[in-house]
Amino acid sequence: MQEERRLAVLRAIVEDYVATEEPVGSKALVERHSLNVSPATIRNDMAALEDEGYLHQPHTSAGRVPTDKGYRLFVDRLSTVKPTTTAERRAIASFLDGAVDLDDVVHRSVRLLAQLTRQVAVVQYPTLSRSTVRHVEVVALTPTRLLLVLILSTGRVEQRHVELDADLADDELAALRSRVNLAATGELIGDAASALGDLVRVPEGEDAPAATRAVVEALVEAMSDHRSDERIMVAGTANLARFGDSFETSVRPLLEALEEQVILLKLLGEATTGGAVTVRIGAEGPYQELSSTSVVATGYGPDDALASLGIVGPTRMDYPGTMAAVRAVARYVSRILDES
Amino acid sequence: MQEERRLAVLRAIVEDYVATEEPVGSKALVERHSLNVSPATIRNDMAALEDEGYLHQPHTSAGRVPTDKGYRLFVDRLSTVKPTTTAERRAIASFLDGAVDLDDVVHRSVRLLAQLTRQVAVVQYPTLSRSTVRHVEVVALTPTRLLLVLILSTGRVEQRHVELDADLADDELAALRSRVNLAATGELIGDAASALGDLVRVPEGEDAPAATRAVVEALVEAMSDHRSDERIMVAGTANLARFGDSFETSVRPLLEALEEQVILLKLLGEATTGGAVTVRIGAEGPYQELSSTSVVATGYGPDDALASLGIVGPTRMDYPGTMAAVRAVARYVSRILDES
DNA sequence: CATTGGCACTCCGGTCCGTGGAGTGCCAGT
DNA sequence: ACTGGCACTCCACGGACCGGAGTGCCAATG
Numbered sequence: 001m002q003e004e005r006r007l008a009v010l011r012a013i014v015e016d017y018v019a020t021e022e023p024v025g026s027k028a029l030v031e032r033h034s035l036n037v038s039p040a041t042i043r044n045d046m047a048a049l050e051d052e053g054y055l056h057q058p059h060t061s062a063g064r065v066p067t068d069k070g071y072r073l074f075v076d077r078l079s080t081v082k083p084t085t086t087a088e089r090r091a092i093a094s095f096l097d098g099a100v101d102l103d104d105v106v107h108r109s110v111r112l113l114a115q116l117t118r119q120v121a122v123v124q125y126p127t128l129s130r131s132t133v134r135h136v137e138v139v140a141l142t143p144t145r146l147l148l149v150l151i152l153s154t155g156r157v158e159q160r161h162v163e164l165d166a167d168l169a170d171d172e173l174a175a176l177r178s179r180v181n182l183a184a185t186g187e188l189i190g191d192a193a194s195a196l197g198d199l200v201r202v203p204e205g206e207d208a209p210a211a212t213r214a215v216v217e218a219l220v221e222a223m224s225d226h227r228s229d230e231r232i233m234v235a236g237t238a239n240l241a242r243f244g245d246s247f248e249t250s251v252r253p254l255l256e257a258l259e260e261q262v263i264l265l266k267l268l269g270e271a272t273t274g275g276a277v278t279v280r281i282g283a284e285g286p287y288q289e290l291s292s293t294s295v296v297a298t299g300y301g302p303d304d305a306l307a308s309l310g311i312v313g314p315t316r317m318d319y320p321g322t323m324a325a326v327r328a329v330a331r332y333v334s335r336i337l338d339e340s
Numbered sequence: 341m342q343e344e345r346r347l348a349v350l351r352a353i354v355e356d357y358v359a360t361e362e363p364v365g366s367k368a369l370v371e372r373h374s375l376n377v378s379p380a381t382i383r384n385d386m387a388a389l390e391d392e393g394y395l396h397q398p399h400t401s402a403g404r405v406p407t408d409k410g411y412r413l414f415v416d417r418l419s420t421v422k423p424t425t426t427a428e429r430r431a432i433a434s435f436l437d438g439a440v441d442l443d444d445v446v447h448r449s450v451r452l453l454a455q456l457t458r459q460v461a462v463v464q465y466p467t468l469s470r471s472t473v474r475h476v477e478v479v480a481l482t483p484t485r486l487l488l489v490l491i492l493s494t495g496r497v498e499q500r501h502v503e504l505d506a507d508l509a510d511d512e513l514a515a516l517r518s519r520v521n522l523a524a525t526g527e528l529i530g531d532a533a534s535a536l537g538d539l540v541r542v543p544e545g546e547d548a549p550a551a552t553r554a555v556v557e558a559l560v561e562a563m564s565d566h567r568s569d570e571r572i573m574v575a576g577t578a579n580l581a582r583f584g585d586s587f588e589t590s591v592r593p594l595l596e597a598l599e600e601q602v603i604l605l606k607l608l609g610e611a612t613t614g615g616a617v618t619v620r621i622g623a624e625g626p627y628q629e630l631s632s633t634s635v636v637a638t639g640y641g642p643d644d645a646l647a648s649l650g651i652v653g654p655t656r657m658d659y660p661g662t663m664a665a666v667r668a669v670a671r672y673v674s675r676i677l678d679e680s
Numbered sequence: 681c682a683t684t685g686g687c688a689c690t691c692c693g694g695t696c697c698g699t700g701g702a703g704t705g706c707c708a709g710t
Numbered sequence: 711a712c713t714g715g716c717a718c719t720c721c722a723c724g725g726a727c728c729g730g731a732g733t734g735c736c737a738a739t740g
Contacts, residue, residue, distance in 0.1 A: 137477045149497075237599065252581040
């Protein structure tokens with residue numbers, strides 16, 4: 001069955017090219033892999049694979065290099081998932097178990113991921129919209145100045161200041177606090193916002209208190225502030241130094257994308273759908289400036305839908321290993337968030 | 341006075357070299373600057389400056405390039421401080437005024453700084469040790485599980501979990517909360533920690549409550565957790581793409597330093613002393629791996645001692661402009677922190 | 681029909697000149 | 711102290727050259 005061998009050839013080429021960073025020729029292939037055929041046969045297969053668009057030749061008389069389509073086939077059908085070793089699992093556990101708060105979890109995850117994959121790692125902070133409200137605290141800094149603290153289930157904390165027109169007595173403050181908490185605590189953030197809205201919309205006599213109104217307004221604003229959904233953390237840019245060649249084509253656009261967090265967020269966002277690890281290769285998708293880089297990402301948190309994490313690297317990368325690392329870290333992070 | 345002219349020559353060389361990125365020769369110098377002498381004279385001056393260690397010749401028959409020592413002299417004595425334009429000031433104001441919380445201030449500052457200087461910008465989060473406690477919140481997640489939220493004057497929030505051995509009644513919780521706040525609120529963080537310590541050290545009968553002890557312990561631990569002093573934020577790495585040449589010598593070590601935040605923190609730390617903008621040039625200081633980069637930084641916050649911000653870039657940079665930008669941003673950030 | 685050995689061909693990458701130009705150092709003159 | 715002149719140095723650049731790796735094709739073979 002020569003069709004089968006062709007796929008074996010493609011797999012071998014991807015593996016060799018990833019390992020050596022050099023176009024791979026027919027002779028080298030038969031030497032390194034036991035294909036039991038002659039170089040000439042391989043050449044025929046290569047030519048066929050090139051016709052079908054899986055391989056590319058930088059120039060006549062050079063070896064072959066996988067195309068995006070080639071990598072795609074490799075990832076989808078040819079790569080055996082590399083299971084994480086117990087050593088890796090132990091490393092992940094010991095690295096992440098020491099985290100004390102949400103910031104710390106994100107911080108450690110991103111650094112860990114960068115270290116494991118030797119690529120640029122990206123972790124998105126848990127999005128507001130999927131969080132529930134754990135507690136709302138109202139503190140009087142002065143009689144007319146309140147501090148609102150909004151504590152979410154993910155461990156995230158938002159704070160806002162509110163200026164009042166008139167003094168607020170202690171018992172009024174306590175009443176306000178408990179009413180707000182009653183309405184919001186335990187709710188999904190969107191539901192909490194509307195519940196709070198109801199709190200002031202009901203005309204409760206003529207003394208609809210200005211303080212309540214101001215507090216609710218500030219809270220709703222904080223809850224619907226999706227600006228903070230857009231926060232991500234990046235690590236491992238030093239790994240870019242490994243591709244000293246192809247600076248212009250690879251490193252520069254990547255650095256720019258890392259600054260333009262919007263692009264990264266979109267890329268990560270696409271990965272949140274479905275439970276599995278998503279791989280975007282080269283020019284797939286609308287971001288032509290990242291045509292020579294791939295994104296390996298997945299969701300994490302409950303239903304893998306809280307937020308995303310992953311890595312960005314050259315299309316020429318060790319997909320099986322990277323996918324395994326991303327998946328392992330995502331699972332562990334999900335577990336930690338679940339526990340806390 | 342030929343000594344004076346020599347300094348003018350040095351200044352001109354620094355300016356030209358920064359602008360053109362190429363070694364500058366005697367002929368080009370007299371053309372671009374009105375020095376009113378012949379190239380031969382300049383050559384003599386250059387030779388003298390080279391003997392004194394201010395200039396360097398890549399090879400015979402090439403132009404001159406400033407040495408670290410040359411830049412140092414330029415920065416200390418030859419550069420006229422470039423005042424920020426009103427346009428720049430407006431840009432700073434409009435960019436930073438929208439910030440809603442501490443994270444946001446830091447975020448915006450670092451991006452602004454990167455944009456203004458076209459270098460890699462670094463901002464250190466306000467250090468714990470100079471902050472005062474604004475409020476401590478104790479929330480019962482379950483009867484035996486408490487969430488502590490520590491809010492500092494800078495807007496920073498720390499949180500910790502505490503597990504209790506026995507249930508805690510609501511009124512006990514309220515009492516605990518008010519005692520803790522009484523001791524800590526308004527105090528410098530160090531003082532707050534010791535005041536809290538006193539709270540449990542006094543043997544108040546036999547029922548020295550385990551809950552109090554656990555809470556205080558966690559708070560003191562959070563307050564003395566200098567790990568979080570080490571947080572910094574980086575932006576503008578895309579600006580590294582501008583030196584496409586000298587990748588190995590310039591970009592790689594810089595990327596590594598940016599990952600190794602410890603080094604950055606030390607560099608920034610040195611800049612916190614004294615009110616003015618500090619410039620570290622090339623191999624000055626103990627970090628030989630950053631021998632071709634300079635650091636321009638200054639403190640910010642009250643007394644400029646709260647934390648530091650600045651930029652990292654090649655020794656060949658526009659010092660006057662960069663120093664002005666760093667100073668302007670630091671001042672504005674200080675003002676914002678002061679107001680909030 | 682798939683496979684194979686042979687062979688001519690292509691093209692890259694490195695090396696080795698040769699040359700032009702920018703810049704210097706020095707010296708003698710003002 | 712400054713300047714013009716001059717010989718010298720050295721790099722950067724371009725062209726020529728060559729070895730090697732790799733290919734495509736073809737005829738032969740099981």
